[in-house]
Amino acid sequence: MKICYLCCDSGIPILGRKGCSTHVRETARALQQAGHKVFVLTPNRGTDDQGNDDIEIIETPPFMRKWMGSDLRHWLYNWRVINKARTIFQQYKPDVIYERYSLYSTVGMRLAAEYGLPRILEVNSFLVQEQRTRLHFPRIAQILENRVLLNAPSVIVVSKPLKDSFIKKGVEPERIVIMPMAVDVATFTPDVEPRDIKGELGIPREHTIVGYVGTLTDWHGIDLLFDVAKILKSRQCPVHIVVIGGDTLQVQQNRVVASEQGLKDHIHFMGSVSYQLVPNYIKALDFTLISGSHTWASPTKLFEYQAIGKAAIAPRLIPVEEALTHGEEGLLFEPGNVEEIVDCITRLHQNPEEREKMGREARARVVQTRAWECNTSQIIDMFEKMLETNRHDRSDNQ
Numbered sequence: 001m002k003i004c005y006l007c008c009d010s011g012i013p014i015l016g017r018k019g020c021s022t023h024v025r026e027t028a029r030a031l032q033q034a035g036h037k038v039f040v041l042t043p044n045r046g047t048d049d050q051g052n053d054d055i056e057i058i059e060t061p062p063f064m065r066k067w068m069g070s071d072l073r074h075w076l077y078n079w080r081v082i083n084k085a086r087t088i089f090q091q092y093k094p095d096v097i098y099e100r101y102s103l104y105s106t107v108g109m110r111l112a113a114e115y116g117l118p119r120i121l122e123v124n125s126f127l128v129q130e131q132r133t134r135l136h137f138p139r140i141a142q143i144l145e146n147r148v149l150l151n152a153p154s155v156i157v158v159s160k161p162l163k164d165s166f167i168k169k170g171v172e173p174e175r176i177v178i179m180p181m182a183v184d185v186a187t188f189t190p191d192v193e194p195r196d197i198k199g200e201l202g203i204p205r206e207h208t209i210v211g212y213v214g215t216l217t218d219w220h221g222i223d224l225l226f227d228v229a230k231i232l233k234s235r236q237c238p239v240h241i242v243v244i245g246g247d248t249l250q251v252q253q254n255r256v257v258a259s260e261q262g263l264k265d266h267i268h269f270m271g272s273v274s275y276q277l278v279p280n281y282i283k284a285l286d287f288t289l290i291s292g293s294h295t296w297a298s299p300t301k302l303f304e305y306q307a308i309g310k311a312a313i314a315p316r317l318i319p320v321e322e323a324l325t326h327g328e329e330g331l332l333f334e335p336g337n338v339e340e341i342v343d344c345i346t347r348l349h350q351n352p353e354e355r356e357k358m359g360r361e362a363r364a365r366v367v368q369t370r371a372w373e374c375n376t377s378q379i380i381d382m383f384e385k386m387l388e389t390n391r392h393d394r395s396d397n398q
Contacts, residue, residue, distance in 0.1 A: 004094040009102040013046025022346035030372035121152035158298035159319040180298040188307035194284035211285035216246035221292020231301035306366040311358035329362035
């Protein structure tokens with residue numbers, strides 16, 4: 001099967017370090033490893049060191065003029081990428097389109113109609129809501145988003161809250177499949193060599209480190225970590241919070257805050273690391289933490305923690321509870337509750353055998369349910385059914 005993977009979001013560098021980048025890149029790789037030909041159409045190839053020998057990425061640059069505004073840039077990009085895609089489709093002759101939903105993008109909808117191809121629309125977030133402050137015409141963006149959703153033959157979402165919301169918009173339940181994020185369980189494995197984080201940061205060997213790996217955006221609850229560190233410091237608890245990720249400016253700003261609050265020896269911001277090194281850093285942590293998330297998000301980092309065999313502390317949200325049972329693979333806290341986060345950290349710090357057991361349970365669960373192969377087998381089954389339906393329809397019309 002020849003698959004056109006369409007991602008028109010310029011904020012997703014395919015060869016980048018963001019969770020969304022990992023999602024696109026690893027889905028494409030997994031589909032190829034299953035024996036299918038995949039090419040990715042994108043406005044942002046990325047420049048990171050993720051390796052792309054096995055992925056064909058075709059870049060169509062976005063409009064960059066700031067005077068146009070975010071809305072107009074997104075809208076005009078439809079025509080630019082459609083014209084490019086027509087030439088590409090003549091060469092590659094794809095059988096299906098797999099599209100990651102992007103703001104204002106009607107490309108997948110139009111190409112599928114023009115070439116008579118099955119299309120799956122993957123939706124990972126309420127994008128209009130998430131980016132409302134950047135949009136000049138959020139109502140128009142919402143109308144267009146609803147139109148794209150209602151037009152899609154099949155919709156993949158990462159969580160039940162997204163599915164429930166789209167059903168309310170009028171999308172038939174049978175057209176929606178819940179497919180959370182996944183992880184490469186061969187790369188993220190307990191067998192990797194740990195980084196010497198304690199040596200790099202000057203943390204005493206006998207102390208405990210709890211770590212967060214990810215971006216430093218507001219909705220990840222990074223501000224809560226300072227409050228947690230204050231309490232741990234006041235209790236003289238030998239636990240250090242290590243934060244891995246974030247761009248250079250964000251890291252520097254957070255280091256300044258930590259220093260101003262007298263917490264630089266208790267909360268450490270290490271900055272972004274290569275995707276290939278992420279497993280080594282996670283391995284070095286005693287246990288892991290997700291301080292915040294959207295109510296609808298399926299956090300990639302949770303599955304990466306679990307695949308390495310680390311117990312996780314995470315907010316009690318539906319997508320998280322679908323992947324982590326309190327007391328089995330980790331511990332849950334009420335979102336935003338700093339005291340509960342501290343209690344969870346203290347419990348795992350004081351009970352190394354319990355956290356080791358949780359880590360083993362987490363690894364077993366994620367291998368069985370959230371390896372990339374689990375997702376791609378579902379995607380291929382969906383496409384094969386759609387192709388079979390198309391064949392029957394053509395046969396009936398002859």
